[in-house]
Amino acid sequence: MDRRKFIRNSSLGSAGLLSGSSLLSCEGETTKAAVAAESGGPIAVCTWDFANATARAWEVLNQNGSVxxxxxxxxxxxxxxPENQTVGYGGRPDRDGVVSLDACIMDSEGRCGSVMALEGIVHPVSVARKVMEDTPHVILAGAGAQQFALESGFKLKDLLTEKSKNQWLEWQKTSRYNPIINIENHDTIGMLARDKNGNLAGACTTSGMAYKMRGRVGDSPVIGAGLYIDNEVGGATATGVGEEVVRTVGSFLIVELMRQGMSPQKACEEGVARIIAKNNGKLDFQIGFLALNKKGETGAFCIHPGFSYRKYDTQGHRNIPSESYLKS
Structure with a gap:
């Protein structure tokens, strides 16, 4: 996976499948978030360079499957x-060598389901959907989530691959039991989609921060933080350090900003600005948002350590740095 590319977008218009294109780079090379479906057409977008994931989503939509x-x-x-070490099978473990997964899903009717700290199940997003559809609850966690998964027909599997195990053993040699939060160890996949009828849905899934404390949960399975869908307005999803997203209820914030008239791009930029402002302009973590509105317009913004950030411009207005400033 090329982590320089934050967004991979696939869309369907009357001419058929359009090739994926990078909407935003987390290295300061921003591009226009202009690839969107033609009027009324399906669209699927996701964080990072997961072209196979958007291709599969588009295939379902093209076959008139549900969003x-x-x-x-x-x-x-x-x-x-197993080669994706930030999601599902093959994900990097916690400090104790255990792979635990978080996921959530939300549909156009506002229904949602989530699992947190789920162990031994390859597809936590499917368990989250079962929680949404088959229980009166929104969230199941830990041993209870695993029990529910097994009772629902899911099979146990050892999620720790040799590659991830060996990296964990190597990390133990030099770690101070305090893993460095960087752009290499947490790349959530969040996906947003719209069907031909204009209905929206979203999903978010991750193995979380590498070498996290046992039981740690980030933003990915938290409705309103890692993912939020409002079928009247649009949807948003997040990636990066989950603790920062939770503190601002980031995805809900972005959807509400779109409700107030902001474009998806401006809403994502403002979502990042809020987080940086809460940290007094300090940036020692990665954070990014992806948004899709009802019209099929997309937006994305992502920053990480190494970016300079000016909180306000000379007139005292909140300022999102330009590409040239980010590179300075």
Whole structure:
């Protein structure tokens, strides 16, 4: 996975499948978030360079499948890929060598489901959907989530691959039991989609921060933080250090900003600005948002350590730095 590319966008218009294109780089090379479906056409977007995931989601939509099926099956591609060490099977473990997974899903009717700290199940997003559809609850966690998954027909699997195990053993040699939070150890996949009828859905799934404390949960399974859908307005999802997203209820914030008239791009920029402002302009973590509105317009913004950030411009207005400033 090329982590320089934050967004991979696939969309369907009357001419058929359009090739994916990078909307935003987390290295300061911003591009226009202009790739969107033609009027009324389906669209699927996701964080990072997961072209196979968006391709699968688009395939479901193209076959007149539901938008909920599209986002679920799209992110399942990455959950099952042992080479993706930030999601599902093959994910990097916690400090104790245990792989635990977080995921959530939300549909156009406002229904949602979530699992937190789930162990031994390859597809937490599917368990989250079961929570949404088959229980009176929104969230199941830990041993209870695993019990529910097994009772629902999911099978146990050892999620720790040799590659991730060996990296964990190597980390133990030099760690102070305090893993460095950087752009290499947490790349959530969040997916947003719209069907031909204009209905929206989203899913978010991750193995969380590498070498986290046992039981740590980030933003990914938290409705309103890692993911939020409002079928009247649009949807948003987040990636990066989950603690920072939770503190601002980031995805809900972005959807509300779009409700107030902001474009998806401006809303994502403002969401990042709020987080940086709460940290007094300090940036020692990565954070990014992806948004899709009802019209099919997309937006994304991502920053990480190494970026300079000027909180306000000379007139005292909140300022999102330009590309040239980010590179300075």
């Amino acid at each position: 909920l099926d599209a986002v679920e099956q799209g992110v399942m591609v990455e959950e099952a890929d």
